[in-house]
Amino acid sequence: MATLGVNIDHVATLRQARGVAYPDPVEAAQAAQAGGADGITVHLREDRRHIQDDDVARLRATLRVGLNLEMAATDEMVAIALRVRPADVCLVPERRAEITTEGGLDVVGQRRPLADAVARLRDGGIRVSLFVDPDPAQIDAAAAMRAAAVELHTGRYCEPRAAGAITAELGALRGAAEQAHALGMIVNAGHGLRLDNVRPIAVLPHMEALNIGHSIVARAVFVGMTEAVREMRALIVTS
Ligand code: PXP
Numbered sequence: 001m002a003t004l005g006v007n008i009d010h011v012a013t014l015r016q017a018r019g020v021a022y023p024d025p026v027e028a029a030q031a032a033q034a035g036g037a038d039g040i041t042v043h044l045r046e047d048r049r050h051i052q053d054d055d056v057a058r059l060r061a062t063l064r065v066g067l068n069l070e071m072a073a074t075d076e077m078v079a080i081a082l083r084v085r086p087a088d089v090c091l092v093p094e095r096r097a098e099i100t101t102e103g104g105l106d107v108v109g110q111r112r113p114l115a116d117a118v119a120r121l122r123d124g125g126i127r128v129s130l131f132v133d134p135d136p137a138q139i140d141a142a143a144a145m146r147a148a149a150v151e152l153h154t155g156r157y158c159e160p161r162a163a164g165a166i167t168a169e170l171g172a173l174r175g176a177a178e179q180a181h182a183l184g185m186i187v188n189a190g191h192g193l194r195l196d197n198v199r200p201i202a203v204l205p206h207m208e209a210l211n212i213g214h215s216i217v218a219r220a221v222f223v224g225m226t227e228a229v230r231e232m233r234a235l236i237v238t239s
Pocket of ligand 1: 007009043070090092100101131151189190191192193211212213214215
């Protein structure tokens with residue numbers, strides 16, 4: 001049965017839009033925990049456009065569930081992670097101009113810097129996940145650098161460009177999940193998941209955690225964070 005990691009970045013986006021102190025992502029995390037969140041995820045971006053360093057520290061100090069820190073594999077971010085010591089780090093590609101993470105890591109092409117970051121984080125007792133497209137070569141490369149987990153990028157499944165693409169993407173995600181599991185890695189997934197498209201991902205083999213942010217925060221505007229998390233989690237655990 002899959003679990004739900006709630007990404008609360010966009011609570012901070014709303015706060016940063018005004019440069020004030022509210023809404024507080026820590027309060028959102030507490031409401032998400034009340035709704036059954038199995039973990040809380042934040043992306044500390046290099047440009048600090050939403051989540052701030054202080055948010056990460058306060059979440060680490062107050063959460064009941066595990067904190068999953070998404071970050072680029074830079075020296076600055078590795079140092080922060082080793083200081084804060086979240087349960088999990090998910091390494092993601094980051095481009096300044098992007099609206100959101102646009103694709104998986106190029107683990108094959110960036111083998112050396114990624115392996116170095118994975119080793120430093122692992123030595124610090126942090127479980128490291130690599131955000132990858134469902135591509136066999138990327139998954140092999142993640143296993144070769146002894147990443148504990150992969151998070152499969154579901155973006156192309158969620159925003160299909162052509163008829164038939166959903167079936168093809170689901171097949172690729174299934175194959176990637178089987179491959180990563182056979183190589184001894186934990187299998188997570190995320191990006192673009194919503195109430196209306198989450199179930200086929202929740203029932204993929206070996207699926208551990210689904211990390212979902214934008215659609216939950218958007219739904220929370222109407223029903224509140226606790227209820228939005230409860231709704232999403234009910235779909236995932238009954239799938
Ligand atoms: N997983 C990763 C690695 C991400 O970068 C993001 C977006 O920050 C998510 C999951 C969540 O995506 P969404 O906000 O579309 O649910």
